[in-house]
Amino acid sequence: MTDTLADHADSGLHRGEPLIEMAGVGKSYGAIRALRDVNLRVNAGEVTCVLGDNGAGKSTLIKIMSGLHPHNEGTLTVDGTKVTFSSPREALDHGIATVYQDLAVVPLMEVWRNFFLGSELSGGRFPLAPLKVRDMKRIADEELRKMGIVVKDINQPIGTLSGGQRQCVAIARAVYFGARVLILDEPTAALGVKQSGVVLKYVAAARDAGLGVVFITHNPHHAYLVGDHFVILKLGGTVLDKNRKDVTLDELTGQMAGGDELAELSHELGR
Numbered sequence: 001m002t003d004t005l006a007d008h009a010d011s012g013l014h015r016g017e018p019l020i021e022m023a024g025v026g027k028s029y030g031a032i033r034a035l036r037d038v039n040l041r042v043n044a045g046e047v048t049c050v051l052g053d054n055g056a057g058k059s060t061l062i063k064i065m066s067g068l069h070p071h072n073e074g075t076l077t078v079d080g081t082k083v084t085f086s087s088p089r090e091a092l093d094h095g096i097a098t099v100y101q102d103l104a105v106v107p108l109m110e111v112w113r114n115f116f117l118g119s120e121l122s123g124g125r126f127p128l129a130p131l132k133v134r135d136m137k138r139i140a141d142e143e144l145r146k147m148g149i150v151v152k153d154i155n156q157p158i159g160t161l162s163g164g165q166r167q168c169v170a171i172a173r174a175v176y177f178g179a180r181v182l183i184l185d186e187p188t189a190a191l192g193v194k195q196s197g198v199v200l201k202y203v204a205a206a207r208d209a210g211l212g213v214v215f216i217t218h219n220p221h222h223a224y225l226v227g228d229h230f231v232i233l234k235l236g237g238t239v240l241d242k243n244r245k246d247v248t249l250d251e252l253t254g255q256m257a258g259g260d261e262l263a264e265l266s267h268e269l270g271r
Helices: 003-009 058-066 088-093 111-115 133-146 163-176 193-208 220-226 249-257 260-269
Strands: 018-029 032-043 047-051 073-078 081-083 096-099 181-185 212-217 229-234 237-243
Touching: 018 058, 018 212, 032 047, 032 058, 032 073, 032 212, 032 229, 032 237, 047 058, 047 193, 047 220, 058 088, 058 096, 058 181, 058 212, 088 096, 096 163, 111 133, 111 163, 133 163, 163 181, 163 193, 193 212, 193 220, 212 220, 220 249, 229 249, 237 249
Parallel strands: 047 212, 047 229, 096 181, 181 212
Antiparallel strands: 018 032, 018 073, 073 081, 229 237
């Protein structure tokens, strides 16, 4: 399944080595403070799960790490160097790849074309030079098979694949193009149990190969299956920050459900 991922395990990354560190990071949009004083560390060979409801600040966190929006408080460190990304391309150059909830795929376009979308192989300067279609089809098919993803036809529209398969193609694409940190935005949100299981297997495979994975989700059960560290955001701030050994699934679920606020509401309702 993981020949391609195994290559990354030998790329100089050591489990526990910090790849991304955030210290006191905050982000404001005018008078609106979307994120405040967030500390986060993404280590090689570990899955850092960031949980929270809508409006908790998860999307803002993703945008800062992926280069869409710069932070305006605190520090962001990548490989020990303080950075402020000005574009997603800059984040990609640092080995940080993001797989968004909408996947950024073109449903009517072939699987192989989506695999190379924005990074097409050509015989010269694209778009004037001819594309290396045969090479791209071969590489896409080989890389997907190495991850255990077998599609009936590499030429079929990616929209004909299941949600789980499309997520796995996006993960394989990011890994192939050199990701060391993989940010996954709600990858199981719209999937059933079986398809969610397929995606979680590849999250674990990426972790075991030495990549640092940031798993954004609102599902504590999915997070607990693969997570090594857990951060829960609420209204832009951190309400829980614990390693796996220090937190139970019940505690994680309780905090996601509202924690003390839920207990207070239950008491007020007299149940």
